[in-house]
Amino acid sequence: MSPFARPHRHDVLIAVIGLSGGLVLWLAGLHTQNGRLLDAHWVALVPLAVMAGMELLRRSAPQTALVVGTLTLVADQFTTGSLATVLMFTDIMYAAVLYGTPAAARRIPVTTFLVTVAVTIGFLAWFRTAEALLIGVVTGLVSFCPAITGVSVRNHRDAAETARLRADQTALLAEMDRAQAVTAERSRMARELHDMVANHLSAIAIHSTAALSIDDPDTSRDALGVIRQNSVDGLAEMRRLIGLLRAGGGDTRPSAAPTLASLDALVGQAGANSASSGLAVGLTDTREDPGPLPAPVELAAYRIVQESLTNALKHAAPGPVAVRLGGSGNLLTVEVTSVFGSRPGPRAPGSGAGLVGMRERVALLGGTIEAGPVSAGDGTKIWQVRAELPVEERASGK
Known part of the structure; x- marks a missing residue:
């Protein structure tokens, strides 16, 4: 702080009180x-006035105030002296430690201690009487004690500032963790919402387009039946998701996560939805141990199959859609293949969010996934989604 800065109001008050007390x-x-x-007698007013002036600098220029104050106190010893001058010096010594630089705060107590010891020994050797010890005591009270008090207050102040900074840092980290948790939860909700509803909406879009474009009562009736079934199923899943999201919702029953045991029903529904598109959906499970797996693994595998079947309904050419489960030990393999190419009839547009969601699910489990066209054994092109999910531990209760 600049020594020419405006004095703090407390410093002005201390200077006024010290000067007024000295005048009294x-x-x-x-x-x-x-x-x-x-x-x-009037000469004692000069050190009094100078010391009061140094009080104005106790906060803005503590080291300057201490140097000038020390010289003023020495000069005061050649006058009749004033108690107010001595008391103001003790405050300047205290302020020099409290508001000065860290180096000064370490150096001043040591210096005042050495000065006190030197004065005590010097006067004791000079006067050779026990009363000389009183001079050392007074020197310590005027210099060393205020310095030690300043050190104590400064340490407490620094500790409080450190605690405040640590609390601010903790609050900042907590806010960052909260923001990351909210982002992760929003991503999870987006994946769940897409995987649960996209299949039904895709079937509705394709069959409604077929019902509008084909002028055949039987075809329209079949399409409307599929549309109604997918609308009811999609609405039920939406209500279940909304019930989970609504705080204090009326439905407090636990919601079971889909498992691999539900794949038969999922494949059957997908086959019914895609029959009019010329797709034949089948499921093959070649796992050595088809027992239950950890819930996150089963949910991820179920959603990968669900999204792959939705994509096949949107884009696959007529032909077989094969769902295969395999793997052994600590690895689960999920593979879904369909004929790659264009097909006649209505198609539902895609946004690419499904592939992103699958990759996110696999990444959270530390697995790998590949999705894209590959060549089959007979030279035809197929679209293949293949995911490998690590299984750290088998689910209990087999």
Whole structure:
């Protein structure tokens, strides 16, 4: 802080009180010593005024105030002296440690201690009487004690500032964790919503387009039946998801996550939805141990199959759609293949969010996934989704 900065109001108050107290003592004829070199009573007002002026700098320029204050206190010893001058010096010493630089805060207590010891030994050797010890005690009270007090207050202040910074940092980290948790939860909700509803909406879009474009009552009736079934199923799943999201919702029953045991029903529904598109959906499970797996693995595998069947309904050419489960030990393999190419009839547009969701699910489990066209053994092109999911531990209760 610049020494020319405006003094703090507390410093001004201390200076005014010190100067006023010294004037009262001077008017009352009270002084600390007699028989000095400058014995005129009014001379003691000069050190008093200078020390009061240094009080104005105790916060903005503590080291300057201490140096000038020390010289002023020495000069005061050649006058009749004033108790107010000595008391203001102790405050300047305290302020120099409290508001000064860290180096000054470490150096001043050591210096004042050495000065106190040196003064005590010097006067004791000079006077050779026990009363000389009183001079050392007074020196310690005026210099060393205020310095030690300043160190204690400064340490407490620094500790409080450190605690405040640590609390701010903790709050910032907590806010970052909360934001990351919210983002992760939003991503999870987006994946669940897409995987649960996209299949039904895709079937509705394709069959409604077929019903509008083909002028055949039987075809329209079949399409409307599929549309109605998928609308009812999609609405039920939406209500279940909304019930989970609504705080304090009326439906407090637990919602079971889909498992691999539900794949038969999922494949059957997909086959019914895609029959009019010329797709034949089948499921093959070649796992050595078809027992239950950890819930996150089963949910991810179920959603991967569900999204792959939805994509096949949107884009696959007529032909077989094969769902295969395999793997052994600590690895589960999920593979879905369909004929790659264009097909006649209505198609539902895709956004690419399904593939993103599958990759996110596999990444969360530390697995791998590949999706794209590959060549089959007979030279035809097929679209293949293949995911490998690590299984760290088998689910209990087999």
